[in-house]
Amino acid sequence: MALEHAILVSLLEQPGSGYELARRFERSIGRFWTATHQQIYRVLKRMEAEGWVTAVDVEQDGRPDKREFSVSAPGRDVLTGWLHEPVQPEAVRHDLAVKVRGAAFDDAAGRAALIGEVERYRAGHEELLARYLAGEKRDFPDPGASTTGERLQHVVLRGGIAYERMLLDWLTEVLIELRKES
Amino acid sequence: MALEHAILVSLLEQPGSGYELARRFERSIGRFWTATHQQIYRVLKRMEAEGWVTAVDVEQDGRPDKREFSVSAPGRDVLTGWLHEPVQPEAVRHDLAVKVRGAAFDDAAGRAALIGEVERYRAGHEELLARYLAGEKRDFPDPGASTTGERLQHVVLRGGIAYERMLLDWLTEVLIELRKES
DNA sequence: TTCTGCTATGCAACTCGTTGCATAGCAACC
DNA sequence: GGTTGCTATGCAACGAGTTGCATAGCAGAA
Numbered sequence: 001m002a003l004e005h006a007i008l009v010s011l012l013e014q015p016g017s018g019y020e021l022a023r024r025f026e027r028s029i030g031r032f033w034t035a036t037h038q039q040i041y042r043v044l045k046r047m048e049a050e051g052w053v054t055a056v057d058v059e060q061d062g063r064p065d066k067r068e069f070s071v072s073a074p075g076r077d078v079l080t081g082w083l084h085e086p087v088q089p090e091a092v093r094h095d096l097a098v099k100v101r102g103a104a105f106d107d108a109a110g111r112a113a114l115i116g117e118v119e120r121y122r123a124g125h126e127e128l129l130a131r132y133l134a135g136e137k138r139d140f141p142d143p144g145a146s147t148t149g150e151r152l153q154h155v156v157l158r159g160g161i162a163y164e165r166m167l168l169d170w171l172t173e174v175l176i177e178l179r180k181e182s
Numbered sequence: 183m184a185l186e187h188a189i190l191v192s193l194l195e196q197p198g199s200g201y202e203l204a205r206r207f208e209r210s211i212g213r214f215w216t217a218t219h220q221q222i223y224r225v226l227k228r229m230e231a232e233g234w235v236t237a238v239d240v241e242q243d244g245r246p247d248k249r250e251f252s253v254s255a256p257g258r259d260v261l262t263g264w265l266h267e268p269v270q271p272e273a274v275r276h277d278l279a280v281k282v283r284g285a286a287f288d289d290a291a292g293r294a295a296l297i298g299e300v301e302r303y304r305a306g307h308e309e310l311l312a313r314y315l316a317g318e319k320r321d322f323p324d325p326g327a328s329t330t331g332e333r334l335q336h337v338v339l340r341g342g343i344a345y346e347r348m349l350l351d352w353l354t355e356v357l358i359e360l361r362k363e364s
Numbered sequence: 365t366t367c368t369g370c371t372a373t374g375c376a377a378c379t380c381g382t383t384g385c386a387t388a389g390c391a392a393c394c
Numbered sequence: 395g396g397t398t399g400c401t402a403t404g405c406a407a408c409g410a411g412t413t414g415c416a417t418a419g420c421a422g423a424a
Contacts, residue, residue: 001409001410002275002277002280003410003411005280005281005284006280008284009280009283009284009287012284012286012287013283013286017371017372017373018372018373018374019371019372019373020372022372030274031274031279032274032275032276032279032280033274033275033276033279033280034273034274034275035411036411036412036413037372037373037374038373038374038375038411038412038413039410039411039412041373041374042374042375045374060371061420062371062419062420062421063370063371063372063419063420063421064371064372064373064418064419064420065372065419066371066372066373067372067373076287079284079287079288080287080288080289080292082281082284083281083284083285083288083292083295083296084292084295084296086299086302087277087278087281087299087300087302087303088277089306090275090276090277090278091216091275091381092212092213092214092215092216093184093214093215093216093272093273094214094215094272095184095269095270095272096269096272097213097214097215097338097341098184098187098188098191098214098215099187099264099265099269100334100337100338101191101195101331101334101335101338102187102190102191102194102261102264102265103265103334104194104195104329104330104331104334104335105191105194105258105261105262105331106262106265107262110262110265110266113265113266114265114266117268117269118269120268120269121269124271147286148286148363149283149286149287151359151362152282152283152285152286152359152360153283153286155282155355155356155359156279156282156283158352158355159279159352159355159356162348162351162352163348163352165348166344166345166347166348169344170340170341170344170345173337173340173341174337174341177333177334177337178334180333183379183380185380185381199401199402199403200402200403200404201401201402201403202402204402217381218381218382218383219402219403219404220381220382220383220404220405221380221381221382223402223403223404224404224405227404242401243390244389244390244391244401245389245390245391245400245401245402246388246389246390246401246402246403247389247402248401248402248403249402249403273411365424366423366424367422367423367424368421368422368423368424369420369421369422369423370419370420370421370422371418371419371420371421372417372418372419373416373417373418374415374416374417375414375415375416375417376413376414376415376416377412377413377414377415378411378412378413378414379410379411379412379413380409380410380411380412381408381409381410381411382407382408382409382410383406383407383408383409384405384406384407384408385404385405385406385407386403386404386405386406387402387403387404387405388401388402388403389400389401389402390399390400390401391398391399391400391401392397392398392399392400393396393397393398393399394395394396394397394398
């Protein structure tokens with residue numbers, strides 16, 4: 001399980017509350033690891049009990065108080081320990097690919113509906129790519145002069161960008177094939 | 183949940199036993215949906231109870247008997263019903279991206295170890311790409327003249343190929359960045 | 365002042381997926 | 395005859411992830 005590790009990385013990059021983490025997981029970190037706020041709160045609780053993170057109450061004005069988490073020394077050790085473990089092959093789960101193969105067993109009207117869905121899906125990923133590119137321009141304007149952390153964050157973002165471009169090209173191909181059958 | 187649907191697609195393409203399905207999930211279908219034999223048997227049992235698939239005992243010589251599953255009419259309806267539902271955004275979970283960002287909080291020796299892991303991981307995906315390309319050559323030698331099912335299977339395979347190529351390029355970039363820090 | 369909406373945290377129940385184990389038929393090899 | 399290895403099926407326990415719900419502070423608008 002790597003949610004714990006994703007949280008440790010995120011908190012090392014920037015301490016924050018469970019709520020803030022959930023928002024980061026919706027945005028930047030969600031590029032490579034998704035999680036809901038319930039999962040995050042539950043895991044934070046366990047991590048706090050194990051001494052991997054520490055929390056301080058922070059009063060805010062105009063807002064409810066929050067509990068800000070930081071990574072402790074043992075938490076850092078847990079992270080580096082995990083970093084040195086072998087990289088496991090990923091579990092791939094891609095609904096759309098199942099649907100495309102399934103479309104062979106549907107009728108023309110059903111395939112037409114699927115085409116609409118794929119177009120909608122593709123438009124969503126076009127938006128996502130645009131957001132990544134905007135984020136890249138904003139956060140990494142100067143490719144040469146940056147810290148280790150920034151350069152590693154940048155290469156991960158470039159991975160997200162490459163993935164989205166690949167996906168958009170592939171979806172174009174899928175639409176061509178699906179339209180041949182309608 | 184789409185494991186049920188992946189199984190329905192696979193059984194429509196070719197009826198088979200739980201064991202055979204598990205082997206297909208290791209190979210072709212595992213490109214876009216992974217599952218272990220335990221999961222598959224459990225889900226098959228439930229699907230049989232709900233009448234989505236039917237089983238016949240098949241005697242084999244030189245081997246234990248097997249139970250071969252086929253999709254029933256209700257099962258087909260379940261599949262087409264699912265095909266017409268909106269495509270959900272995928273849950274992305276990529277260990278390696280977490281590790282790359284985490285490498286900023288490791289020391290030089292740790293990053294050196296990670297480089298070795300990434301190289302090993304990359305070599306695995308090079309092999310996988312080679313297998314996909316060999317499979318493409320074997321199964322889809324003639325791009326023009328094929329059935330709907332074959333063309334849709336081919337476009338999904340091309341997606342796998344595009345993904346692996348993108349991944350290999352990205353891993354090259356990751357290795358360059360990690361080596362800058364060692 | 366009530367309603368909407370964002371910040372902030374959490375429980376409970378459930379489903380999905382993983383891991384470890386167990387059983388059994390049959391073939392081939394040593 | 396024992397061992398190894400592949401085919402074939404399954405249970406039980408656990409851990410991970412999802413869904414629905416609940417609570418509460420505070421701001422701004424209607």
